[in-house]
Amino acid sequence: MTTDKFIPAIEELGSALGAGEKLETALVEIADDYALAPQALRNRAERALGDLAAYAVTRAAADKHERQWATARRLVIGRAAERGETMTIEEADNHIRFWGLEDALNPLPRGFQPTHATFDDE
Known part of the structure; x- marks a missing residue:
């Protein structure tokens, strides 16, 4: 069974943004942790969470x-x-x-x- 690496990466990104981490820094670090391209993670996260800057404010x-x-x-x-x-x-x-x-x-x-x-x- 194959698991989608994007799901835990997006969850971690959401938590990082809620904790006040900078978007670009969190994207690069989390993408690296999950062996994903940062732009691919950004695209999937925006589809899942909407506008990431607005999500960060709402989550915080x-x-x-x-x-x-x-x-x-x-x-x-x-x-x-x-x-x-x-x-x-x-x-x-x-x-x-x-x-x-x-x-x-x-x-x-x-x-x-x-x-x-x-x-x-x-």
Whole structure:
């Protein structure tokens, strides 16, 4: 069975672009690793991923959001543990969706205890 060398090369190129590597440098290095011509890898990657410069920006933004979400999840679960509560990943994700990512990333002041009045609209 023959495997297409382009598939893992394109996946690696996508990861490299998402990590902020320069397009031309990543193309040459990855093409060399998989014994492919850089222009051939570029052509196949553009067919698979679309415009590579736009893909790099989109992928980097998605990776940043994913890292922020994971950080927020750890903070939310950690805060619950400090209160002696247990929280599942799904509950933490629901908390983040309800309160917003920025709220989850900004820790509450030490000693702050929310009360019913904290959440009143009046």
